[in-house]
Amino acid sequence: GQNIDQPTEMTATEGAIVQINCTYQTSGFNGLFWYQQHAGEAPTFLSYNVLDGLEEKGRFSSFLSRSKGYSYLLLKELQMKDSASYLCAVMDSNYQLIWGAGTKLIIKP
């Protein structure tokens, strides 16, 4: 079966750096997405990786290793507003998105 694994919850301190990992086992691979979802709100797009390596976008970076079935989202200079769930999703060989359950990130002052 297809599977996306992420930690359920993480805690970090304001101003620090946190890395949220995502491992996947899917039938084929056509890209990996990260979305942010604040409580009670809609998911919003953060990043897309289809080739190995690091994609940087401001305070957020996303890394992909296709051979290891692994990605991470790196958040720097954490702010209280970064408290949210972070969803990892992989597009499989049928171009369907397979979603992880999300990682709830709690930021403490």
Place this chain on the structure above:
Amino acid sequence: TAGITQAPTSQILAAGRSMTLRCTQDMRHNAMYWYRQDLGLGLRLIHYSNTAGTTGKGEVPDGYSVSRANTDDFPLTLASAVPSQTSVYFCASSDRTGKDTGELFFGEGSRLTVL
């Protein structure tokens, strides 16, 4: 900028009743999707439509139906609601499909409780 609008935002429904969740987008996106989100589970695709006039089944289509009469609207109907359909439902759209599918734009969600 409206983007995607869902209605209602919240609803309590008696088991056995029918219900239609409405979804409208003003971005002229070809593809639209309905997901359900349950605690501890990833978003699960219910139905999708790659273009007006066509629909397809997702991972969990049973008990749900959709229609896509035009580009903008993609309603989701529960013909006879059951308690296991209690969930938060998200409508989404994208301007590309297949391997070129990019960012999904989501509505604010509809919280449905079936008693």
